[in-house]
Amino acid sequence: MLNPNLMTKTSIAWAVSSTILCLSAWSASDNENLERKIEGQENAILADAPNVPPPITRRHATKVIVNLEVKEVEGRLADGVRYTFWTFGGKVPGKFIRIREGDLVEFHLNNHPDNKMPHNIDLHAVTGQGGGAGASLTAPGHSSVFSFKALNPGLYVYHCATAPVAMHIANGMYGMILVEPADGLPKVDHEYYVMQGDFYTKGPNGQQGLQPFSMEKAIQERPEYVVFNGSVGALAGDGALTAKPGETVRLFVGNGGPNLTSSFHVIGEIFDQVWAEGNTSHVTQNVQTTLIPPGGAAITQFGLNVPATYILVDHALTRAFNKGALGMLKVTGPENKNIYSGKVSDEVYMPEGTNIRVTEQAAKAAPSAKTKIERVERGKNVFTANCMACHQGNGQGIPNAFPPLAASDFLNADKARAIKTVTGGLQGAVTVNGKTFNGVMPAWTLSDEEIANVLTYIYNSWGNSGKEVTPADVKANRAAKSKSAAGAQE
Amino acid sequence: MRSSLLLASLLASPFLLGAGPGVERPIPAGSYLPFYPARAPLGKAQPEAPRKAVAVGAFRLDVRPVTNREYLAFVKANPEWRRSEIGRVFADGSYLKHWRADLSLRSRAEGDKPVTRVSWFAAAAYCRARGKELPTTDQWEYALDDGGHRAERMKDEILAWYSRPNDKVLEAVGRKPANGYGIQDLHALIWEWTLDFNSEMSGSEARSDGTKDENLFCGAGSLNARDPSDYAKFMRYQFRGSLHADYTTGNLGFRCAREETK
Amino acid sequence: MNLNRLLTSVAACLLLLAPISASSLESRSIYRSKSLWETHAGEKTTLVRLRGAPVVATMVYTSCQMSCPLMMNDLKAIEKALPAAVRSQVRFAVFALDSANDVPAKLRDFAEKHGVDLTRWTFFHGSPASVREVAALLGVRFKELEGGGFDHSNVITILDSEGVIVHQKLGLRQNPDDTLKTLERLAARR
Numbered sequence: 053m054l055n056p057n058l059m060t061k062t063s064i065a066w067a068v069s070s071t072i073l074c075l076s077a078w079s080a081s082d083n084e085n086l087e088r089k090i091e092g093q094e095n096a097i098l099a100d101a102p103n104v105p106p107p108i109t110r111r112h113a114t115k116v117i118v119n120l121e122v123k124e125v126e127g128r129l130a131d132g133v134r135y136t137f138w139t140f141g142g143k144v145p146g147k148f149i150r151i152r153e154g155d156l157v158e159f160h161l162n163n164h165p166d167n168k169m170p171h172n173i174d175l176h177a178v179t180g181q182g183g184g185a186g187a188s189l190t191a192p193g194h195s196s197v198f199s200f201k202a203l204n205p206g207l208y209v210y211h212c213a214t215a216p217v218a219m220h221i222a223n224g225m226y227g228m229i230l231v232e233p234a235d236g237l238p239k240v241d242h243e244y245y246v247m248q249g250d251f252y253t254k255g256p257n258g259q260q261g262l263q264p265f266s267m268e269k270a271i272q273e274r275p276e277y278v279v280f281n282g283s284v285g286a287l288a289g290d291g292a293l294t295a296k297p298g299e300t301v302r303l304f305v306g307n308g309g310p311n312l313t314s315s316f317h318v319i320g321e322i323f324d325q326v327w328a329e330g331n332t333s334h335v336t337q338n339v340q341t342t343l344i345p346p347g348g349a350a351i352t353q354f355g356l357n358v359p360a361t362y363i364l365v366d367h368a369l370t371r372a373f374n375k376g377a378l379g380m381l382k383v384t385g386p387e388n389k390n391i392y393s394g395k396v397s398d399e400v401y402m403p404e405g406t407n408i409r410v411t412e413q414a415a416k417a418a419p420s421a422k423t424k425i426e427r428v429e430r431g432k433n434v435f436t437a438n439c440m441a442c443h444q445g446n447g448q449g450i451p452n453a454f455p456p457l458a459a460s461d462f463l464n465a466d467k468a469r470a471i472k473t474v475t476g477g478l479q480g481a482v483t484v485n486g487k488t489f490n491g492v493m494p495a496w497t498l499s500d501e502e503i504a505n506v507l508t509y510i511y512n513s514w515g516n517s518g519k520e521v522t523p524a525d526v527k528a529n530r531a532a533k534s535k536s537a538a539g540a541q542e
Numbered sequence: 543m544r545s546s547l548l549l550a551s552l553l554a555s556p557f558l559l560g561a562g563p564g565v566e567r568p569i570p571a572g573s574y575l576p577f578y579p580a581r582a583p584l585g586k587a588q589p590e591a592p593r594k595a596v597a598v599g600a601f602r603l604d605v606r607p608v609t610n611r612e613y614l615a616f617v618k619a620n621p622e623w624r625r626s627e628i629g630r631v632f633a634d635g636s637y638l639k640h641w642r643a644d645l646s647l648r649s650r651a652e653g654d655k656p657v658t659r660v661s662w663f664a665a666a667a668y669c670r671a672r673g674k675e676l677p678t679t680d681q682w683e684y685a686l687d688d689g690g691h692r693a694e695r696m697k698d699e700i701l702a703w704y705s706r707p708n709d710k711v712l713e714a715v716g717r718k719p720a721n722g723y724g725i726q727d728l729h730a731l732i733w734e735w736t737l738d739f740n741s742e743m744s745g746s747e748a749r750s751d752g753t754k755d756e757n758l759f760c761g762a763g764s765l766n767a768r769d770p771s772d773y774a775k776f777m778r779y780q781f782r783g784s785l786h787a788d789y790t791t792g793n794l795g796f797r798c799a800r801e802e803t804k
Numbered sequence: 805m806n807l808n809r810l811l812t813s814v815a816a817c818l819l820l821l822a823p824i825s826a827s828s829l830e831s832r833s834i835y836r837s838k839s840l841w842e843t844h845a846g847e848k849t850t851l852v853r854l855r856g857a858p859v860v861a862t863m864v865y866t867s868c869q870m871s872c873p874l875m876m877n878d879l880k881a882i883e884k885a886l887p888a889a890v891r892s893q894v895r896f897a898v899f900a901l902d903s904a905n906d907v908p909a910k911l912r913d914f915a916e917k918h919g920v921d922l923t924r925w926t927f928f929h930g931s932p933a934s935v936r937e938v939a940a941l942l943g944v945r946f947k948e949l950e951g952g953g954f955d956h957s958n959v960i961t962i963l964d965s966e967g968v969i970v971h972q973k974l975g976l977r978q979n980p981d982d983t984l985k986t987l988e989r990l991a992a993r994r
Contacts, residue, residue, distance in 0.1 A: 166707070191785050193634075214780050214784075215780045265701060267773045629833070631831065787940030
């Protein structure tokens with residue numbers, strides 16, 4: 053093949069020097085991990101979000117056997133909204149995998165026989181054809197095995213890469229693999245796994261029932277939902293992350309996409325450290341909002357100083373407040389007024405718009421009450437979700453702040469005024485049961501049905517007059533207001 | 543005399559066919575735009591308009607997928623295709639797993655459902671025993687294409703089917719309306735084997751299709767899909783690409799086709 | 805009468821047993837295929853003729869310009885790299901994809917052109933159905949092209965002496981080390 057007649061001294065010199073250059077560049081980056089001796093083997097511990105497997109303590113490279121099962125499951129995307137998720141391990145995001153640089157991974161991708169679709173996997177930690185996708189296209193009821201060496205440390209996304217890729221990813225087929233640097237990561241009190249994704253449903257946001265995937269919306273990049281960890285509210289309420297003041301929290305944050313870049317921010321906190329884009333060697337300090345591209349990740353770390361409910365958001369804010377990109381980190385413990393003196397309590401924290409979201413969905417889920425007793429029952433739920441934070445569980449209010457609703461002369465004297473207080477808000481001094489209050493009651497964007505129910509509940513609790521308020525009453529009351537918005541509210 | 547008759551019939555028994563051929567309809571000659579464009583081998587001029595329609599000659603296609611009952615008749619007559627007899631080279635361990643035994647279904651209702659958990663070898667053998675063949679991918683896609691009628695609606699229906707998890711209980715064949723050719727159940731019931739399911743050169747991960755990988759594939763020119771936004775079709779090609787001939791899956795069945803006799 | 809009956813039932817039993825003896829072939833043996841072939845020498849045969857020795861198998865077509873010559877080179881390189889004791893036991897099976905054109909005479913020319921030892925190499929010509937069946941068994945993708953020729957994947961398959969696939973190599977010009985090791989292991993088994 054080599055024709056000596058065509059070789060000149062110049063080309064020989066060029067060939068030799070570029071070979072030397074290439075070899076030296078190669079040895080600087082991957083050489084160590086290529087040479088690492090593999091000792092023993094172990095089965096990987098996988099974890100479901102928001103948890104992660106424990107930190108690696110071993111000081112040698114080993115063979116790690118990973119068994120990851122693909123499962124197509126129907127589940128909740130939002131209240132009353134169902135979706136068929138395609139998952140790695142049964143949930144969105146997929147299982148968190150944790151290994152160490154230099155490890156040799158034997159990867160088993162198992163496609164459950166009940167599944168309809170073929171699937172494969174591309175792990176961004178893999179150096180090789182398709183990141184593993186080249187070796188793992190698997191039909192339902194079958195399994196593919198391939199192995200790779202983790203040459204680079206970092207926090208990497210993995211996802212299905214079966215065409216059409218955007219559809220597989222849009223259905224939830226993403227997760228993360230952490231390749232720890234050889235010396236590990238510094239110790240923190242809590243490590244959590246958060247992954248953002250955009251969802252494209254045929255019906256608009258909030259439409260109930262099982263929603264099919266919308267190809268058009270996906271191609272146009274117009275998601276109906278943008279969520280953390282696979283569903284609206286996955287990281288809220290009982291699912292909220294927790295910590296205590298004085299503790300450090302590390303968030304492994306990924307973005308499965310398929311399309312949207314995340315502007316990741318935790319309201320009320322500053323990231324003391326960010327390892328941008330999932331790298332583990334270069335830290336940036338004191339970051340408010342960090343960009344996480346689809347198919348990318350970031351490690352954020354911060355110490356907690358004061359109790360609060362810190363809100364995780366995509367700071368492209370309509371995604372947080374209208375599409376679900378909102379999560380919570382609840383920190384409870386002793387206050388530190390030097391750092392934050394304001395009166396903040398868990399329940400009262402309601403960023404503009406979230407209430408609207410929650411109540412609109414409740415409206416769609418519940419059919420109308422037919423009897424007074426039904427009204428009282430339903431009204432209790434509305435009260436708990438919206439009023440209890442200020443007016444307290446037994447309607448006793450908070451002295452000097454929020455008036456009582458229990459045995460309230462203000463309420464019992466004037467039903468129309470009571471309705472107006474809810475629909476239009478109330479400012480200025482009011483006297484209730486002999487005490488003066490000068491606060492601000494916001495207007496509530498609740499349906500006529502909900503307002504009727506909650507007022508009926510209040511009127512029939514804690515020694516109040518026992519009136520009933522109907523949706524028709526509320527509707528008439530709105531119409532009578534000179535400043536009410538035109539058109540019927542839902 | 544009687545003994546030689548007995549001998550003769552014993553000799554003939556392996557060759558007895560089961561029930562008569564499945565109901566079929568003629569599909570007229572025509573053309574359709576294939577998902578992957580036509581290619582000429584390396585060294586020859588590539589087709590001027592690679593994304594042109596592929597001609598499909600007239601043929602006959604089964605109206606419905608082959609049912610469990612029909613397949614049962616086949617294995618009764620052909621013992622080497624029974625679940626406990628079949629060579630592992632011809633079907634994997636899940637072959638006919640949903641049947642109660644070699645020669646019995648779990649219930650009468652199963653009889654009308656499309657047979658699934660059959661490999662390509664088994665499906666091809668069934669069709670040949672009926673004097674037919676599996677349809678080619680072109681024939682099958684052309685029949686589904688239905689002259690382009692209802693294209694958007696069908697895409698939606700197919701995507702909706704992908705969006706639902708596998709039904710725990712398969713529907714019986716023939717319940718949904720036929721298409722313009724009088725063929726039923728080409729979509730939204732099961733995946734189906736084709737004669738040349740292994741004819742697309744797309745690699746395990748289709749993202750690198752479009753780069754000539756001459757080491758892996760001889761003559762594989764660029765493999766750009768015709769309409770990468772047709773997720774419904776794209777998925778079918780990927781599904782077929784994930785199969786090996788011995789695979790069986792719970793929602794993969796087949797139907798047969800025949801050349802049009804003059 | 806009784807003797808006749810006895811003989812008939814014995815004969816019937818033997819006939820019933822006949823398929824069972826074929827199934828003495830391993831359950832995963834590709835030689836269970838009943839596909840019919842013609843060798844380059846014009847012999848009509850089934851795959852079971854390959855039983856009894858480790859086999860290196862592939863699929864090509866003779867008018868192929870690029871990859872098939874390279875495939876033949878790969879196979880010949882494997883043959884050359886084997887230790888003599890192993891080489892004498894290994895057989896090479898080349899199946900033609902082109903049913904229409906790659907008739908036995910063409911295959912003989914092709915074999916001669918490549919200078920292979922026909923005591924070890926066999927070239928097979930078959931109907932489209934036979935070609936499809938072996939391609940399916942070997943996991944070879946192929947498609948006939950407009951104007952002649954074939955798209956096809958390049959796969960080298962190692963079969964043990966019972967016809968079970970023990971190793972496959974995808975692609976041309978791949979490192980043959982594990983292929984060679986497999987063949988040595990198979991030869992030692994016998």
